[in-house]
Amino acid sequence: MAQIKIFGIKEKLNPIKKQLSEVIHSAVVDAFSYPPDKRFHRFFPMNHEDFIYTDDRSDAYTIIEISIFEGRTTTAKKQLIQLLFQRIANHFAIAPQDLEITIFETPKQNWGIRGVPGDELQLNYKVNI
Structure with a gap:
């Protein structure tokens, strides 16, 4: 799962x-072997005075x-970060100085999805990569 x-x-x-959603998703799919049909993105466009x-x-x-x-390895997470920096710079000319990425990991049991705790979900992809 990735939100x-x-x-x-x-x-x-x-x-x-x-x-940007397409570029981010392509990086997640490539770095985490994530299913292409699983995309959960939320955008927060902000006023200057609020950011x-x-x-x-x-x-930018x-x-x-x-x-x-x-469950993802350090290698997989670093690959995701590197892909995001590269692809976003290439597609949008957003310099690495203007991009910050944070990955928050939590145990599956701390998620509630489709009516069950995350550790009870039947996933069609691997998390431990």
Whole structure:
């Protein structure tokens, strides 16, 4: 399972939401061997006054938060981060300085999905990769 939140200045984020979702999802699929039909993205376009950051960031500053089940290897998580930096820079000219990525891992039993705790789900993909 992966739930992804994307935060940015609304004037920069809104025009690229669909494409950015595609790029993020492609990285998750490649790094985690994730099923292509499983996509859960939420966008948070923000006003300038509600998104405070340091002067060394531009208006393209974007934060990506990824919540996943525990179990992926450090190698898989690093690959995801690297793919996101590469693909986002290539598609949107968002510099690494303007992109922050955080992966939050929690045990499956801390999730509730389709009426059951996450550790009781029958998944069609592997988490321990």
